[in-house]
Amino acid sequence: MTSALRDVPDLTSHDDGVRTVAEKLAAGERLDLDDAVALFESRDLIGVGALADAQNRAKNGQRVFFSSNQHINPTNVCVLRNTCVFCSFARMPKEEGAYTRTLEEVLAEASRAKSSPTREFHIVGGLHPKLRLSYYTDMIRALRAAYPGVHVKALTAVEIAHLARIERCSFREVLAQLKEAGLTSLPGGGAEVFGRAVRMTIADRKLAGDDWLEVHRQAHALGIPTNCTMLYGHVETMRDRAEHLLILRGLQDETGGFLTYIPLAYHPDHNALGEEMGWQGRPTTGIDDLLNIAVGRLVLDNVPHIKTHWPMVSPFVSQVALHFGCDDVEGTVVYERVYHEAGALTPMEMAYDDLVRLIRDAGKVPVERDSLYHAVRTFD
Numbered sequence: 001m002t003s004a005l006r007d008v009p010d011l012t013s014h015d016d017g018v019r020t021v022a023e024k025l026a027a028g029e030r031l032d033l034d035d036a037v038a039l040f041e042s043r044d045l046i047g048v049g050a051l052a053d054a055q056n057r058a059k060n061g062q063r064v065f066f067s068s069n070q071h072i073n074p075t076n077v078c079v080l081r082n083t084c085v086f087c088s089f090a091r092m093p094k095e096e097g098a099y100t101r102t103l104e105e106v107l108a109e110a111s112r113a114k115s116s117p118t119r120e121f122h123i124v125g126g127l128h129p130k131l132r133l134s135y136y137t138d139m140i141r142a143l144r145a146a147y148p149g150v151h152v153k154a155l156t157a158v159e160i161a162h163l164a165r166i167e168r169c170s171f172r173e174v175l176a177q178l179k180e181a182g183l184t185s186l187p188g189g190g191a192e193v194f195g196r197a198v199r200m201t202i203a204d205r206k207l208a209g210d211d212w213l214e215v216h217r218q219a220h221a222l223g224i225p226t227n228c229t230m231l232y233g234h235v236e237t238m239r240d241r242a243e244h245l246l247i248l249r250g251l252q253d254e255t256g257g258f259l260t261y262i263p264l265a266y267h268p269d270h271n272a273l274g275e276e277m278g279w280q281g282r283p284t285t286g287i288d289d290l291l292n293i294a295v296g297r298l299v300l301d302n303v304p305h306i307k308t309h310w311p312m313v314s315p316f317v318s319q320v321a322l323h324f325g326c327d328d329v330e331g332t333v334v335y336e337r338v339y340h341e342a343g344a345l346t347p348m349e350m351a352y353d354d355l356v357r358l359i360r361d362a363g364k365v366p367v368e369r370d371s372l373y374h375a376v377r378t379f380d
């Protein structure tokens with residue numbers, strides 16, 4: 001049963017914090033920092049999930065979006081290889097396994113999706129010390145020419161800032177040139193957790209939180225929509241998580257440019273942080289994965305979509321997440337590398353029909369979308 005006015009379930013939670021949040025939502029009040037901390041600390045997952053599910057259904061009904069996409073990682077060479085201690089993907093230029101694709105190799109890789117026509121290339125990689133902006137603008141132009149109509153979502157804020165440094169220009173100039181080459185949107189990676197103490201511990205030389213926000217602010221000003229993320233499940237506190245979400249919500253109030261929020265689960269294998277802490281083989285739990293989806297939906301009341309990243313949390317948890325406030329599932333992917341380097345045991349791609357089934361079997365209506373959340377195909 002739900003309250004007619006605000007579509008908030010009448011629930012009797014054993015958790016005072018969850019009851020307070022339910023009352024605030026029913027009264028149309030915005031959640032604050034203490035509410036967000038209380039939700040992250042709650043042991044009433046079902047209560048938090050029911051609230052988030054109601055908020056999601058009020059925004060998106062029974063629709064769940066997915067995309068027919070391809071991940072391309074042009075290089076794993078990264079100047080921060082030894083300082084982002086949570087990363088398993090990066091390599092030094094001469095380290096075993098280091099690679100940098102030529103334009104021809106990227107185009108060859110782009111043709112490998114077989115189960116469905118690709119509608120989006122998702123392109124992220126390391127901070128290569130020598131690759132110039134033209135490497136990326138040439139790549140985007142070539143992909144747009146070879147695959148007309150396919151969207152290109154490329155380069156995290158960290159990569160944009162790195163290119164600005166290399167080219168000795170502003171974030172805005174880099175973004176403008178990428179847009180001119182055919183960039184559709186930016187992915188949300190590199191945000192990690194904005195809190196200074198956390199950043200100093202896991203990524204002390206990475207782009208500062210304020211600069212990550214500035215890149216996204218500039219992108220939004222240029223009409224480039226972006227995604228936002230949080231990497232959870234390492235050294236952060238519940239307050240760090242809550243503050244991170246409120247900072248994202250603040251930028252969204254200002255610009256309205258975020259399309260979706262994606263909580264990213266930390267994987268502890270093959271990286272210095274996991275080894276130092278003895279966390280290998282102990283990724284985040286299903287409860288925490290679902291809680292991060294639900295709290296994201298409740299706190300980020302101004303972000304249209306919440307996405308579950310099945311390569312990180314498993315297709316099973318992603319399916320359950322569709323009842324915890326989530327309306328968007330990571331796509332066909334073909335092939336995911338970044339989290340598999342960190343020990344993810346999930347598949348490296350998912351067939352189109354399997355994605356449709358995953359959503360349908362959750363009792364939802366699958367909607368294939370493009371990068372900008374326009375419906376391409378609806379499976380009523």
Ligand code: SF4
Nearest residue numbers: 078080081084087090
């Ligand atoms: S997280 Fe990104 S910036 Fe940091 S080492 Fe890995 S690839 Fe480089």
